[in-house]
Amino acid sequence: SAKIVAIANQKGGVGKTTTAINLAAAVAVAEKDVLLVDIDPQANATTGLGIEKDAEQKNLYHVLLGEVPLDSVLRKTELSHLMVAPSDNNLFGAEVELVSVPERERRLREALQPLRARFDYIFIDCPPSLGLLTINALTAADRVIVPLQCEYYALEGLTSLLNTVRMIKDSLNPELAVDGILLTMFDRRNAIAHRVSEEVRQYFTDQVFETVIPRNVRLSEAPSFGKPIMLYDIKSTGSESYMALAREILSA
Amino acid sequence: SAKIVAIANQKGGVGKTTTAINLAAAVAVAEKDVLLVDIDPQANATTGLGIEKDAEQKNLYHVLLGEVPLDSVLRKTELSHLMVAPSDNNLFGAEVELVSVPERERRLREALQPLRARFDYIFIDCPPSLGLLTINALTAADRVIVPLQCEYYALEGLTSLLNTVRMIKDSLNPELAVDGILLTMFDRRNAIAHRVSEEVRQYFTDQVFETVIPRNVRLSEAPSFGKPIMLYDIKSTGSESYMALAREILSA
Ligand SMILES: Nc1ncnc2c1ncn2[C@@H]1O[C@H](COP(=O)(O)OP(=O)(O)OP(=O)(O)O)[C@@H](O)[C@H]1O
Ligand SMILES: Nc1ncnc2c1ncn2[C@@H]1O[C@H](COP(=O)(O)OP(=O)(O)OP(=O)(O)O)[C@@H](O)[C@H]1O
Ligand SMILES: [Mg+2]
Numbered sequence: 001s002a003k004i005v006a007i008a009n010q011k012g013g014v015g016k017t018t019t020a021i022n023l024a025a026a027v028a029v030a031e032k033d034v035l036l037v038d039i040d041p042q043a044n045a046t047t048g049l050g051i052e053k054d055a056e057q058k059n060l061y062h063v064l065l066g067e068v069p070l071d072s073v074l075r076k077t078e079l080s081h082l083m084v085a086p087s088d089n090n091l092f093g094a095e096v097e098l099v100s101v102p103e104r105e106r107r108l109r110e111a112l113q114p115l116r117a118r119f120d121y122i123f124i125d126c127p128p129s130l131g132l133l134t135i136n137a138l139t140a141a142d143r144v145i146v147p148l149q150c151e152y153y154a155l156e157g158l159t160s161l162l163n164t165v166r167m168i169k170d171s172l173n174p175e176l177a178v179d180g181i182l183l184t185m186f187d188r189r190n191a192i193a194h195r196v197s198e199e200v201r202q203y204f205t206d207q208v209f210e211t212v213i214p215r216n217v218r219l220s221e222a223p224s225f226g227k228p229i230m231l232y233d234i235k236s237t238g239s240e241s242y243m244a245l246a247r248e249i250l251s252a
Numbered sequence: 253s254a255k256i257v258a259i260a261n262q263k264g265g266v267g268k269t270t271t272a273i274n275l276a277a278a279v280a281v282a283e284k285d286v287l288l289v290d291i292d293p294q295a296n297a298t299t300g301l302g303i304e305k306d307a308e309q310k311n312l313y314h315v316l317l318g319e320v321p322l323d324s325v326l327r328k329t330e331l332s333h334l335m336v337a338p339s340d341n342n343l344f345g346a347e348v349e350l351v352s353v354p355e356r357e358r359r360l361r362e363a364l365q366p367l368r369a370r371f372d373y374i375f376i377d378c379p380p381s382l383g384l385l386t387i388n389a390l391t392a393a394d395r396v397i398v399p400l401q402c403e404y405y406a407l408e409g410l411t412s413l414l415n416t417v418r419m420i421k422d423s424l425n426p427e428l429a430v431d432g433i434l435l436t437m438f439d440r441r442n443a444i445a446h447r448v449s450e451e452v453r454q455y456f457t458d459q460v461f462e463t464v465i466p467r468n469v470r471l472s473e474a475p476s477f478g479k480p481i482m483l484y485d486i487k488s489t490g491s492e493s494y495m496a497l498a499r500e501i502l503s504a
């Protein structure tokens with residue numbers, strides 16, 4: 001049965017989508033069956049894998065409102081072992097539309113239940129907030145990966161996120177645990193990056209991945225071609241680091 | 253009476269807080285009376301100006317719930333013409349707590365009304381979402397500045413944001429208009445940056461600021477010392493570009 005991993009951090013622009021796409025792709029390249037769920041209304045993971053937004057097609061918004069089952073919205077990608085549950089801008093309205101629905105925090109968990117046997121890994125890309133959509137992802141997940149940009153503000157927000165994870169664990173999802181903190185956009189010429197990295201390793205010792213994702217312009221170019229990094233430029237440091245992360249997670 | 257300007261974009265990490273702090277500070281250095289309102293629960297604009305989070309002190313959370321007037325929470329900064337209305341992590345709960353409150357979208361607008369005569373400019377730093385807190389900022393504001401990182405995903409989200417601005421203008425705030433799109437973190441060695449900048453100027457011709465904010469590591473160092481860029485390193489390109497933006501806005 002699939003291991004479900006949420007990629008979450010309410011701080012914006014820290015590399016959640018870049019991690020969700022490229023880690024899911026790297027694990028699929030290792031011949032595991034992978035599903036990437038995009039629960040961010042911005043739908044960056046959807047378009048970053050070349051899936052056009054299409055008003056005619058149903059997507060995760062319709063699934064969370066209970067109109068269609070999750071497996072009816074799955075889309076193929078260029079990687080045979082990777083499928084995507086696409087998002088849509090109308091998910092911006094889901095927070096309000098789900099307010100009066102019973103067990104609104106468990107909608108994603110219920111929708112994923114019938115699919116767990118078909119995949120080895122299910123990754124969930126989250127929006128930059130601690131609202132209902134991220135809570136749905138944390139309620140559905142077994143593990144959380146926290147991308148952390150090596151910058152001052154990113155460190156500030158870590159405590160709020162870890163508090164939220166503990167709250168979800170105590171109330172909605174006792175299985176939930178932090179898989180690890182992933183240092184992203186690491187630029188070794190930048191003093192702040194070293195300071196943040198040292199502080200994180202000091203406070204969170206065994207919860208930080210060995211793999212560090214460097215700042216690499218090829219990672220920001222790949223989504224404009226709708227490809228994960230290993231299909232865009234497999235020799236890049238960006239591709240190598242996400243393949244290393246996949247190996248670290250698969251061997252844990 | 254003060255001109256109220258929201259700094260908004262639901263895409264995360266595009267430079268909203270960096271723009272809010274440094275533009276507000278640059279306008280204050282030009283001897284205008286400025287208030288910076290931090291309506292982001294992450295409270296980055298608050299800590300980026302060296303204001304410690306203090307559970308004993310009231311903040312914007314208590315103002316939006318109607319417990320205290322806004323002028324009772326204002327804090328001084330190192331710049332004599334700049335004051336801050338600080339935020340707090342408990343604002344993460346405001347979206348839910350305000351759900352059943354009448355006219356919940358107008359709470360900030362009502363709270364700012366009595367202060368408009370005391371300031372020349374009021375800037376509002378928004379969270380990376382289109383939820384109730386950003387809607388409060390757009391309902392209170394006369395103008396919106398949209399920081400846009402010169403990256404692929406940042407361009408994707410622009411349409412949703414401009415749709416939301418139009419919706420607020422039609423329903424809650426007829427005065428609201430876009431002041432301009434501000435290109436941020438521009439790295440002239442990066443091909444994507446040039447592509448995004450050309451595309452934005454082509455589609456939004458007269459709505460893009462002349463001033464472009466370059467990627468400058470000093471901008472990401474300054475908040476860890478609790479200072480706006482002109483007090484941290486006035487000779488940096490970061491400081492020069494925000495001073496140029498202030499001149500462009502003041503002369504409009
Ligand atoms: N290691 C990296 N090197 C260079 N650029 C990167 C790297 N990781 C991400 N980026 C770029 O930085 C920007 C922010 O990354 P991304 O969109 O993945 O963050 P996010 O946390 O998903 O943002 P949001 O909070 O809006 O969901 C994107 O333009 C992306 O292409
Ligand atoms: N021009 C710049 N050059 C270099 N670094 C920058 C620049 N502008 C912002 N930064 C850094 O990039 C990161 C993101 O910027 P910032 O936090 O201001 O974005 P934001 O849009 O407010 O994020 P959020 O969506 O989380 O509110 C911060 O670490 C900041 O210090
Ligand atoms: Mg994202």
Ligand SMILES: [Mg+2]
Pocket residue numbers: 268269270292296378379
């Ligand atoms: Mg911010």
